[in-house]
Amino acid sequence: MHSKSLVELAAGLQAGEFSSEELTRACLDRVGRLDGALNSFITVADEQALAAARAADACLQQGEAGPLTGIPFAHKDIFCTQGIRTSCGSRMLDNFTAPYDATVTAKLQAAGAVMLGKTNMDEFAMGSSNETSFYGPVKNPWNTDTVPGGSSGGSAAAVAARLVPAGTGTDTGGSIRQPAALCGVTGLKPTYGRVSRYGMIAFASSLDQAGPFARSAEDAAIMLGVMAGFDERDSTSVDRPVEDYRAGLGDSLKGLRIGLPKEYFGEGLDAGVAAAVEAALEEFRKLGATVTEISLPNTHLAVPAYYVVAPAECSSNLSRFDGVRFGYRAGNPQDLTDLYTRSRGEGFGAEVKRRILIGTYALSAGYYDAYYLKAQQVRRLIRDEFLQAFEQVDVIMGPTAPSTAFRLGEKADDPVSMYLSDIYTIAVNLAGLPAMSVPAGMPGDMPAGLHLVGNYFAEGRLLNIAHQYQQVTDWHLRCPEGYE
Amino acid sequence: MSLQASDVEKIAHLARLGIDADDIPEHTRNLSAILAFVEQLNAVDTAGVEPLAHPLEATQRLRPDTVTEVNDRENFQHVAPQTEAGLYLVPKVIE
Numbered sequence: 153m154h155s156k157s158l159v160e161l162a163a164g165l166q167a168g169e170f171s172s173e174e175l176t177r178a179c180l181d182r183v184g185r186l187d188g189a190l191n192s193f194i195t196v197a198d199e200q201a202l203a204a205a206r207a208a209d210a211c212l213q214q215g216e217a218g219p220l221t222g223i224p225f226a227h228k229d230i231f232c233t234q235g236i237r238t239s240c241g242s243r244m245l246d247n248f249t250a251p252y253d254a255t256v257t258a259k260l261q262a263a264g265a266v267m268l269g270k271t272n273m274d275e276f277a278m279g280s281s282n283e284t285s286f287y288g289p290v291k292n293p294w295n296t297d298t299v300p301g302g303s304s305g306g307s308a309a310a311v312a313a314r315l316v317p318a319g320t321g322t323d324t325g326g327s328i329r330q331p332a333a334l335c336g337v338t339g340l341k342p343t344y345g346r347v348s349r350y351g352m353i354a355f356a357s358s359l360d361q362a363g364p365f366a367r368s369a370e371d372a373a374i375m376l377g378v379m380a381g382f383d384e385r386d387s388t389s390v391d392r393p394v395e396d397y398r399a400g401l402g403d404s405l406k407g408l409r410i411g412l413p414k415e416y417f418g419e420g421l422d423a424g425v426a427a428a429v430e431a432a433l434e435e436f437r438k439l440g441a442t443v444t445e446i447s448l449p450n451t452h453l454a455v456p457a458y459y460v461v462a463p464a465e466c467s468s469n470l471s472r473f474d475g476v477r478f479g480y481r482a483g484n485p486q487d488l489t490d491l492y493t494r495s496r497g498e499g500f501g502a503e504v505k506r507r508i509l510i511g512t513y514a515l516s517a518g519y520y521d522a523y524y525l526k527a528q529q530v531r532r533l534i535r536d537e538f539l540q541a542f543e544q545v546d547v548i549m550g551p552t553a554p555s556t557a558f559r560l561g562e563k564a565d566d567p568v569s570m571y572l573s574d575i576y577t578i579a580v581n582l583a584g585l586p587a588m589s590v591p592a593g594m595p596g597d598m599p600a601g602l603h604l605v606g607n608y609f610a611e612g613r614l615l616n617i618a619h620q621y622q623q624v625t626d627w628h629l630r631c632p633e634g635y636e
Numbered sequence: 637m638s639l640q641a642s643d644v645e646k647i648a649h650l651a652r653l654g655i656d657a658d659d660i661p662e663h664t665r666n667l668s669a670i671l672a673f674v675e676q677l678n679a680v681d682t683a684g685v686e687p688l689a690h691p692l693e694a695t696q697r698l699r700p701d702t703v704t705e706v707n708d709r710e711n712f713q714h715v716a717p718q719t720e721a722g723l724y725l726v727p728k729v730i731e
Contacts, residue, residue, distance in 0.1 A: 344691045456674040481717035497654020512651040528687030584691020
C-alpha cells in the first residue's frame with residue numbers, strides 16, 4: 153500500500169479496497185519499523201491517528217469523502233496541534249502542548265486527512281540540514297550518512313521513505329524546496345499569504361509560508377488545495393479564492409517560455425546537478441517550451457539580505473519565549489532578569505542563539521539603517537528584478553540546491569557555508585513568489601532537484617508544468633533502497 | 637565588521653539571552669563572519685529605494701472593534717510554568 157500515490161490511495165479508499173484504519177496501521181507499522189534509522193518523527197500520534205482514521209472510514213461509508221479523506225500525512229512540528237506536543241524542534245517547547253490548532257492543522261483535519269504525527273525539523277526552522285534539532289538530526293533515506301536538508305527535513309525524509317504519502321512543511325528561505333530536492337520528493341512553497349500562518353510558530357513573519365510535500369505534483373496539488381485559503385486570523389493572509397489546482401494539470405506546455413538566469417549556473421554549482429537541470433530543460437523543449445537566458449544581476453545579494461531580515465524578525469518573534477507564559481523555565485531563578493536570561497540560554501540551541509544575536513545587533517540603536525533598512529531596500533531590488541523577468545518569461549528554472557545531499561557534520565561548524573546551500577531558494581522568499589522543487593536526476597546516485605519559480609499566485613501553473621514533466625520522466629518515482 | 641567579546645556580551649544582554657562564557661569566543665568569531673558576509677550589501681546604491689516590508693505591499697486589514705473571542709484563560713494558562721489565581725508568577729520584582 154505504501155508504494156501507492158496519494159491519488160491512488162484516495163481511489164482505493166473510495167472504492168472500498170481498504171479502509172483508512174488499515175492504511176493508517178500500515179503507515180504506523182512502517183514508521184515503527186523504519187524510522188529508528190531516519191529519526192524523521194519527533195512525536196508519533198498513534199491513538200489520535202487511528203481515531204481520525206475511523207472517523208474518516210465513517211465518512212467514506214456515508215459517501216461524504218473528499219480527496220484527502222482517510223489519507224495519512226506527516227505534519228511538521230511547527231504547526232500547533234491541540235492536545236499533541238508542538239516542540240518546533242526545540243528544548244524550549246519540549247514540554248509544550250498547544251492549546252489550539254493551527255489553521256493548516258484544522259483545515260487538513262476538516263478535510264478528513266489523518267495526521268500520523270509531528271515531524272522533526274531544524275530548531276525553530278533555522279537550519280538547512282536538520283542538524284540543529286533538539287531531537288537529533290534526521291538522516292536522508294537515500295544515504296543515512298547524509299543530511300535530508302532543512303528545515304523541514306523530517307517531512308521530506310518521511311515522504312521519500314514512503315512512510316506517508318504526503319507531508320507539510322514551511323519555507324522561510326528554502327525549507328520546503330531544499331529538503332525536497334535532497335530527498336527526491338516534490339515540494340511547493342506558495343505565494344506569501346496564500347496559506348495561513350495562524351498557529352504556525354513564527355520564525356521570520358514576512359518570509360514564512362507553509363506548503364506541501366508529496367511524491368508527485370498531482371498529489372501536491374491536492375494537498376495545497378486543502379491547505380490554501382484566506383484566514384482572517386492571519387493579518388497577511390490574502391483574500392483571494394483558491395483555484396482548483398488539479399484542473400489545469402493536463403494543460404499543454406506548448407509555447408511555455410522558460411527563463412534561465414545565467415547567475416544560477418556559475419561558481420559553486422555541482423556539475424552533476426547542472427547536468428541534471430540541463431537534461432530537464434531538454435525534456436521541456438520536447439514538450440514545446442522555449443528556453444531563454446535571462447539575467448537576475450542582484451542574485452548574489454539575496455543571501456546577505458536574507459541574513460539580516462530573517463534574524464531581525466526572528467529576534468523579535470522569539471522574544472516571546474521568556475519562561476513566563478509557556479515553554480521552558482530555568483530552575484531557581486534569582487530575579488526576573490535571571491529568569492529570562494537563563495530560560496532562554498538553556499532553552500535555545502546554538503544556531504537559534506546565533507540568529508537572535510545577529511538580529512538583535514541589526515535592530516539595535518545606531519545600526520538599524522545600516523542593516524535592516526538597507527536589506528529591505530535590497531529586497532525591493534530583488535523583487536523588482538523578478539517582476540521584470542516575468543514580463544519576458546512564464547517560469548524561471550534552475551537548480552534547487554547547489555549540490556546533492558552533503559554529509560552530516562560537513563557544514564555544521566561554518567554557518568556562512570551552510571547559509572549558501574539556500575542560495576537559489578532564498579531570493580524567492582524575499583520576493584514572496586511561489587516556487588517548487590521536483591526530482592530531476594540522480595547524479596552520484598543521490599537526488600537532484602529542479603527549481604521552478606512562478607509569478608504571484610501561479611501555483612496552478614507551476615503544478616501543471618511539474619505534472620507535465622512527471623508524465624515524461626520517472627525521477628519522482630525512484631525509491632531509496634530498503635524502502636520499496 | 638569585527639566584533640569584540642564585549643560586543644557579544646552586550647548584544648546577549650539586550651536579547652536577555654544567556655550564553656556560556658566558554659562559548660563567547662566562538663559566537664564572536666561566527667557573528668563577525670556573518671556580519672562580514674552581509675557587508676556586501678553596502679556596495680549597492682539604494683538611494684531613493686523604498687524598503688520592501690511586505691512582498692505584495694499589502695497593508696494591515698482592519699476589523700470592526702467588536703468582541704470575537706471568549707475568555708479561555710484556563711486553557712491558555714495550563715501550559716504556563718507557574719500560575720496562581722489566574723496570574724502568571726515570576727520572581728519578586730519590587731522589594
